[in-house]
Amino acid sequence: MELKSYQKEALRALEDFLHRVGAYEKxxxxxxxxxxxxxxxxxxENPPPYLEPKGLEGIPYVCFRIPTGGGKTLLAAHALAPARRFLGQDAPMVVWLTPTEAIRTQTLKALKDTRHPYRQALEQALGQVRVMDLQEALALPPGDVGAVALVMVATLQAFRVEETEGRKVYEENGHLMGVFDLLAGSVPxxxxxxxxxxxxxxxxxxxxIMRPIVVVDEAHNARTPLSFDTLARLEPGVILEFTATPREDSNVLFAATAHELHREGMIKLPIELVVLKDQEAVLQATMAKQKELEALAQRGREYLRPIVLIQAEPRRGGDPYTWEKVRAFLLExxxxxxxxxxxxGERDDLTGQDLLSPSSPVRYVITVDKLKEGWDCPFAYVLASVRPLKSPTAIEQVLGRVLRMPGARPKEQEALNKAYAFTVSENFWEAAETLREALVLEGFERYEAERAVRTVGLGLEERIHLEASPSPLALAPLGPKVEYDPKVRVLVIKEPLNPxxxxxxxxxxxxxxxxKLPHTVxxxxxxxxxxxxxxxAWHGEPLEVEHFLEEGWSLAGRDAHLDFVPQPLGERGEIGLDGGRVRIARLERLDQAGRLFGSHVGWTLDSLALWLDRHIPHPDLPQEETLPFIYRALGELLGRGFTLEDLVAEKRQLRNLLEAKIRGHREAAQKEAFxxxxxxxxxNLGTITLRLEGDYFPPNPYRGAYDFQKHFFPVIADLQDGTEEFQCARLLDGLEEVEFWxxxxxxxxxxxxxxxxxxxFFPDFLARLRDGTLLVLEYKGKHLAHTPETYEKEAVGQLWAQKTGNLFLMVRTLDGLNAIYQAVRR
Structure with a gap:
């Protein structure tokens, strides 16, 4: 299964983070x-400091925030590849922790199925792999350890010593004595x-001893002090969290937005909300919507049968609209x-159902609170609730089921790219706000949730529920165009507003x-x-850094000296009595895991060189280039008196040093080619046209007071009032010569x-002038105004301007803003 662009970016972030950890840790x-x-x-902007939980000091521990429906499990499987390379282990151990038993069963089944995309991703990341549950792990045969990658799938509770199952993990186990006999020859x-x-x-x-990679699925359910204690006992090499809703103290390395998922066809957006006065009206409208969507689906090329999820009222006092009443209404x-x-409750007609099969007749699923964990059906398009939406937690789990897109790709009919919600309520705005709060629980940013719910059937008036009441005096100049009800904090825009x-x-x-303010213009x-x-462009495709070296480059004649310092196992824990002690101890444990199972027995110079070549990424260089370079580096080390056993025992360090050396030579070659x-x-250098349209969903939209008039899209990315970039934007917005920017x-x-x-290089601003000329503008503050990198960016910007007949401007400090006037009024 092909990864989406945000998943690829998440993996790049992890690879880069672990590379930097390896480069900085000494x-x-x-x-x-x-x-x-x-x-x-x-x-x-301004990422928070990295937090090291007690007992996990010195261990790379990062979180990936992926909203519901974003493919967290597939990403987690692929993320094992950079983690394995970082640890330098050919056959690592992986502990895959899930929040519940239902999710554990579902994950284990998928990872064991050799036809499933998750398992295929595992094999791509780890090579030969064996997936097992905890019971199988407790009877692990010696021949598997160190020979194949081992993935153990369990709940976090199963590793808690207070639990019966957990005690088995920590108790003496005769089945594993053979494994430890094997270890005795390699580990002090x-x-x-x-x-x-x-x-x-x-x-x-x-x-x-093995320093496992730990994957924590939906970590917000697991991250408590007790959970940290549990993880610390395993002494992991790397910990990777994947969740829709991380806690504030998570080390969030990468966060995908809901709009990125929507753009990639992973989820349905927006959600069209209809609020009606009684339950039967809700059900009647829901039935009509299902028929409408199914008719549209039949026009498409892929099989799709839109399904409705209906939340009935629980059987409590009064005269509730129970699931029996809902079912009777539909049948009648x-x-x-x-x-x-x-x-x-105990009744679950979903068991054994394959709702994606063309032979399935199911179009309506009735529940009360939650559907069973692990149940997933992308055909679910409509959520209907015959009880008022008052609690976001009560609707959140079912709402998540209607967001996933069938086939994870956009549909031909636009109506099939949206989700739909029908509910009964006397207070429309309370229902809309509850739905938005539920989306936040599903991993949406609040500003995304505001835009994701579209209310239907409100006429021409715009109604906005405010969190803070505005001053009547401040609203007075707007006269009859705007009304505000302080009792329910609802602002009503009755007529369009001028700028x-x-x-x-x-x-x-x-x-x-x-x-929340709607765009009236x-x-x-x-x-x-x-x-x-x-x-x-290069040969008709966008010019990339890789094209600089398309004609090829060589390592021949380039320096192969490595700053190699072996530190024998058993001595490294004594190095340093200051704050660096934890770091050195962690390095010792990592290298210990990489040296197990006779790792320096039977090795030759050739096998070491081949191992290093295989573990260093070099897609732009053939082996005919890299192997001679590696042999030169190894030969120089042997000439300095190191033994082959020294080099094999430290092959992880050697790999990091060689990878950094080759990267440095690559960067030098790129600069020469540039x-x-x-x-x-x-x-071969030409141009192609990039069309800017549609999906502009910045992760940090402008929320300031200034009312920009000429931005091409209704929201503006990453600006803060008063900053230097803000001053540039305001100047562009006010220039008569600028049509839009x-x-x-x-x-x-x-x-x-x-x-x-x-x-x-991503310039800060693009502007189209009224004469059709494009202006590309980059702003550099005083501290960056005259760096070598800034001059390189300016040079490629001027090359672009020369090739396209447009304008490029590098503005250095606010004193240079006059250059913008001069450029547009040339």
Whole structure:
């Protein structure tokens, strides 16, 4: 199964983080914080400091925030590849922890099925692999350990010593004695001895020695002090969390947005909400919507049968609208009995049902609170609740079931790319706000949740539920166009506002309410206009950094000296009595795991060179280039008096050093090629057109008070009032010569980019002038105004301007803003 772009970006973030950890861990006492902040800064403003839970100091421990429906399990399987490379283990152990028994059973089944995409991702990441439950792990045959990658799937509760099953993990286990006999030849006795509370021949001790990769699924359900204690006992090498709703103290390295999932066809958005006065009206409207969607689905090429999830009232006092009443209503109106299933209490008609099969007749699923955990059906399109939506937690689990997109790809009929909700309520705005709160529980950012729920049937008035009441005096200039009811905190915009009135309203609202303000003036993108921007191209495709070296490059003649310092196992724990002690101890444990099972027995110089070549990524260099370089590096080390056994025992360190060396030579070659490109402008360099339209969903939208008038999209990415970039944006917005402009941001699918030796460069602003000329603008503050990187970016920007006949401007400090006037009024 092909990874989506945000999943690929998450893996790049992990790879980069672990590479930086390996590069910094010997020299920086705060190496994890440094690596984390450098990578996280690409995806968020001012990333928080890296937090090290007690007992897990020095262990790479990061979280990936993926909203519901985003493919967390597939991403987790692929993430094992960079983790394995970081640990330098050919056949690592993986502990895969799930929040519940139902999810454990579902995950174990998928990972064991060789036809399932999850299992195929596992094999791609780890090579030969054996997947097992905890009972199988307790009887692990010696021949498997170190020969194949081992993935143990369990609940976190199963590793808690207080639980019956957990005690078995920590107790002496005669089945594992053969494994420890094998270890005895490779691991010093003091390393085999377990800490207090763990049996010598126990599974926990084996994991502790092997430094497992730990995957925590839906970690917010598991992360408590007790959970950290449990994880610390396993002494993992790397911990990876995957969740929709991380806690504030998570080390979130990468966060996907709901709109990224929607753009990739993973989830349905927006959710159209209809609120009606009584239960039967809700059911009648729901039935009509199901028939409408099914008719549309039949026009498409793929099989799709839209399903309705109905939440009935629980059997409590009064006269509740129970599941029996819902079912009777549907049958009385012509729905066939086999089209309705019930999942309430002990009754679960879903068991054994394959709802995606064309032979399944099911169109309605009735529940009360929750559907069984692990149940998933992308055919679910409509959520109907015959009870008022008052609690987001009561609706959250069922709402998540209607968000997933069938086939994880957009549909031809636009109506089939949306989800639908029908509910009964006297208070429409309370229902809408409850739905939005439930989306936040599903991993949406609040601003995304605000835009994801679209209310239907409200006429021309715009109604907004505010979190803070505005001053009557501040609203007074808007006269009869705007009304506010302080009792329910609802603002009603009765007539369209002109730009100055809109600015007054924005000033009157609290910052957290401004993002809810509807757009009364349609932006160019909302009018269906497209901004076309030329990109630099190489042989008809976008120019990338990799193209700089398309003609090839060589390691021949380049320096192969490595700063190699072996530290024998057993001595490293004594190095340093200061704050660096924990770091050195962690390195010792990692190397210990990499040296197991006679890892330096039977090795030759050739087998070591081949191992290193296989574990160093070099897609741009053939083995004919890399192997001679590796032999030169190894030969130089042998010439300095190191033995082959020294080199094999430290092959993880050697791999890191060689990878860094080759990366450095690659960057140098790219800089050389970049200078040739600027100087010679080869004939293969051309342009192609990038169309900027549609899906502009920035992760950090502007929420300030200034009312921009000329931005191409209704929201603006990553601006804060008063900043230097804000001053640039305001100047562009106010220039008569500017027709419209766009705030460019790196994670946008259509982001404008220019390659330079350091990677891709994403200029801050694009503007179209009224004469049709494009202006690309990059702002650099004083601290970055004259760095080598800034000059490289400026050079490729001027190359773009020369090739396309447009304007590129590098503005250095606010004093340079006059250059913008001069450029547009040339």
């Amino acid at each position: 020299d920086l006492p705060n190496f994890l914080d440094q690596a984390f902040r450098e990578v996280a800064a690409r995806y968020m 006795e003091d390393k085999l001895a377990p800490p207090e509370g763990i049996g010598r021949y126990s599974l926990a001790n084996l994991l502790r 109106r012509g729905v066939r009995e086999e089209e309705v299933v019930v999942s309430v 100055s009135e809109r600015a007054v309203l924005r000033q009157a609202l609290a910052e957290k309410d401004r993002q 349609r932006t160019p993108s909302e009018e269906g206009r497209v901004l076309e921007v030329p990109l630099l 200078q040739r490109l600027l100087k010679d402008t080869p004939p 766009v705030r460019n941001y790196p994670t946008w699918r259509h982001a404008f980019r220019l390659p330079y030796p350091g990677g891709n």
